[in-house]
Amino acid sequence: MYTYNEFDEAFVRSRVAQFRSQVERRIDGSLTEDEFRPLRLMNGLYLQLHAYMLRVAIPYGTLNPSQMRQLAHIAERWDKGYGHFTTRQNIQFNWPRLKDVPDILDALADVGMHAIQTSGNCVRNVTADHFAAAAADEIADPRPIAELLREWSTDHPEFQFLPRKFKIAITGAPNDRAVTRAHDIGLRMVRNEAGEPGFEVLVGGGLGRTPMLAQVIRDFLPQADLLPYIEAILGAYNLKGRRDNKYKARIKITVFENGLDAFKADVEERFARLRSQWSGVDQEILKDIEAQFAPPAFRNAPTDDYEAFRAQNGVFRAWTDVNLHPHKVDGYTIVSISLKKHGATPGDATAHQMRVMADLAERYGHGELRVSHEQNIILPHVHKSDLPAVWAALREADLATANIGLVSDIIACPGMDYCALATARSIPIAQQIATRFEELQVEHDVGPLKIKISGCINACGHHHVGHIGILGLDRAGVENYQVTLGGDGTETAAIGEKMGPGFPAEEIVGAIERLVLGYLEIRRDAEETFLETFRRAGPEPFKGFLYGTEETADAA
């Protein structure tokens, strides 16, 4: 894993000192509120509905145990004892006081972390496949590239005041777990016919009120051209992106309004002009970064005890059936720790739970933790013989919910319980759906199903790419939930189709129940997933499940 060098350390310390002084200068009037706002945002500090919120970057979702413990410490000392892991692989603290924030940032710097560019109209935290360097299907580890991009984008002088925020995601595996087509820039690590490493570069994806899938702007970009090419895209966007309407300011609109060909011509002109400014030192730095991501010393051990325990313990077996993912090394597995206990707030973890996960990573996980965009925590390298012990410790900490990828593994934005932009609650809807399906006891029968809930049109809950998407709106002061179906965030990406009218809060859970039970009726067999059934049968039968019963839908 990457550890800060002297340069990184000096940088974050100087940045904390700058922010400390910016807070003071806001108070003494040197900075107006309008001027202070983007400065605090680019240091991760939001003003929410009830309080400030600090969003801490977890670059490419990778954490070591001491970093996780420090997050627990921050949660206890300066917040209410818990943190919220987000769809951007970050963690949010919902209740910090402004005067404490510089001290929190110092505490983060102590473990090589920061909150830089987790907000604001700049390049945000770069996200990556949460199974990086562990998944069996991987071509290359995306994290060294993501770290290079972190260094490149951090305090980039040209791009701190873009038209709008800018998100980059990268995957090194053909199975896209990083939702690259829903990002401003998506990078897929590929090799050309000569076997040289490079990237398929996608541009102009995004969710929000105008969901669009990214388009290919270069089908093969040599690895050494990455930073100049990304810089050319950003430069073209900085100049051409709209600044008259924040809802039309993302690069997806720039690409759409100018057309991909014209936008690409602009990018290529900039790239040709600026490429020579890069001496190749960045590639030397990349080699140093790659060395830090060397694989751990995997061990060779029998897995008989694991198999035996699995055979005799049904609860353990159910957990292993859904919370494990194939590892590239024999005898190893990838463990997903669900932060989606039925009825709990998706993505929340207490300080105690964070420490338990840190201890497990240290003892059984080669010192690595990941945060997934699906708001769960991953132990990427666990030997199967250690699974009974890991599972027992997780159970004690209330972290052994066996629901990864199932109905109750719901992505939900903070919604109206926290967020100033929200038009409806998300968390309570997620909690009620999860609780309902636990009562029905059909979750494991239903199988893979992604439900994603956003509490407003900005789509932080990724509802457009949920197999079932739920969008909470405000209809004349009453919460109303619209349903979309057939969305997909993977390599077969699709934007979900809107069904009919929405449902009020007290009816949406029943509507989802009818949808899922209806699917069980019409699926070809137990192997056909919800998404496959929707793609085969089309929306009509599902509309029937939603609206065809005597339960009346809201006509709003």
Added chain:
Amino acid sequence: MTIIVTDTGFRVDDFPGVIRPLAEIEQIQEGDGVEIGPADDPRALVGVLGQVALIRVRFPAFNDGRGFSHARDLRSFGFHGRLRAAGHVLADQYAMVRRVGFDEVEIDEALAARQPEDQWLARANWRDNYYQGRLRA
């Protein structure tokens, strides 16, 4: 009176020439300055860059970042003269301004009173802690 900010602090404007708007590009003489705004295309200046002594890039609002790309573009077109960021530029942006190729910042008296010289000098060490400088070398 406007104030010019450089790495050594505040000073008065000593540019002796006239600064023309981009619309008067045809009349530019050796030693003149020219001004562009965020929406202008600096490529319009490529033919006269050898004559122009100063380019003033206007920042009507501190959060309109187009001027940063204009500076980098003008340098990439081969402009070696004086490059000035003018208008609503914050002391907090001084390092960014210098890093993209500006030589100096022009601010008005009200901004200089609100953000006095020491706040700008605090960022005069803009070569330090600079990821971009390290990656390009």
